Amino acid sequence: MFSLKNKKAVVTGGGSGIGKAIATLFAKQGATVHIIELSEDSGADALKAITDAGGKAHVHACNVTNQQEVIDTFQVIGPHQILVNNAGIAHIGKADNTKEADFDRVMNVNVKGVYNCLYSSIPLIKEAGGGVIINMASIAAWVGLSDRFVYSTAKGAVMAMTLSVAKDYVKDNIRCNSVSPARVHTPFVDGFLKNNYPGQEAEMFEKLSRTQPIGRMASPDEIAGLVLYLASDEAGFITGCDYPIDGGFIKLNS
Incomplete structure (x- = not known):
């Protein structure tokens, strides 16, 4: 079960944390993994972990906020079946003390970065005959987290983009879901x-x-396990959904 053999997967922010866990697990399950990071050095540890275990991976230096860089990178990668939009940054602040520069920075990475990857990836997933997109949202999109104004705003947008993409491309054999971790x-x-x-x-x-x-x-591996399921053929009837993985945070704290 959950085999990704003969599939090509793209994981943004795949060099560390949750992204590294996803990239490593995907490779273990047979995928050829393309890691997108700001620099090749940022993806070096993940690349070594995958190749040392006998997996196949590549690292691409790319700033996801720069659309032309993203387009060029995806053209190098070529047709693929899986995209995981994991790259993101955090910010602490309320509406009245979040500076404009910080607001723009978080929205550029967490929202425009996801859009840029969707824009560049979807035609190539179509070319591959269909596939799966998984976006990393957050419990911040579900509930009010103190001092997380722009982060919550951005993750709410990611969840909305997930629903839109799922509806627009369901007839193209593209599924799109999101995952909402707690801490x-x-x-x-x-x-x-x-x-x-x-x-x-x-x-x-x-x-x-x-x-x-x-x-x-949670551990990064626990998040990666859910992402693997959603990327696999076993989840072939699932699209347009968000999956909280939160240790009971949303439901049991209310």
């Missing part, structure tokens, strides 16, 4: 705690973990 223990979390709570990292990590009713953060 996931990635290097980003460790860096955030180190920079913002020096000396209190363990205490704050425990506090953030307890915001999920299940009592812990």
